[in-house]
Amino acid sequence: xxxxxxxxxxxxxxxxxxxxxxxxxxxxxxxxxxxxxxxxxxxxxxxxxxxxxxxxxxxxxxxxxxxxxxxxxxxxxxxxxxxxxxxxxxxxxxxxxxxxxxxxxxxxxxxxxxxx
Numbered sequence: 001x002x003x004x005x006x007x008x009x010x011x012x013x014x015x016x017x018x019x020x021x022x023x024x025x026x027x028x029x030x031x032x033x034x035x036x037x038x039x040x041x042x043x044x045x046x047x048x049x050x051x052x053x054x055x056x057x058x059x060x061x062x063x064x065x066x067x068x069x070x071x072x073x074x075x076x077x078x079x080x081x082x083x084x085x086x087x088x089x090x091x092x093x094x095x096x097x098x099x100x101x102x103x104x105x106x107x108x109x110x111x112x113x114x115x116x
Contacts, residue, residue: 012060019053036088040081047077 023046030042051070058066 009060012056015056016053016060019049019056023049023053040084043084044077044081047073047080051077 026042026045026049030039030046033039033042051074054066054070054073058064058070
């Protein structure tokens with residue numbers, strides 16, 4: 001299927017080194033990201049680049065099972081992003097509800113103090 005030549009070996013190694021560097025930059029963004037969305041997108045990019053890395057490795061090593069590993073990793077990465085997003089949405093909704101309730105209590109107390 002794939003004929004290994006010295007140029008193709010160098011090409012694959014360079015591509016894997018570049019992907020590793022990009023993964024490190026995304027990890028840096030995930031740690032330093034000021035917002036949650038920055039962190040989530042960086043984590044998603046890390047997952048995507050890891051999948052590409054495994055697929056390139058599958059071609060380079062001529063091992064078909066690595067493509068299956070990449071597919072399973074893609075499913076797990078997708079599920080992780082969906083679950084984390086859902087957790088954050090529920091958390092934000094609870095905080096908004098708590099803030100609205102707090103404002104209602106404060107306005108009621110203000111109205112009662114005004115009547116006295």
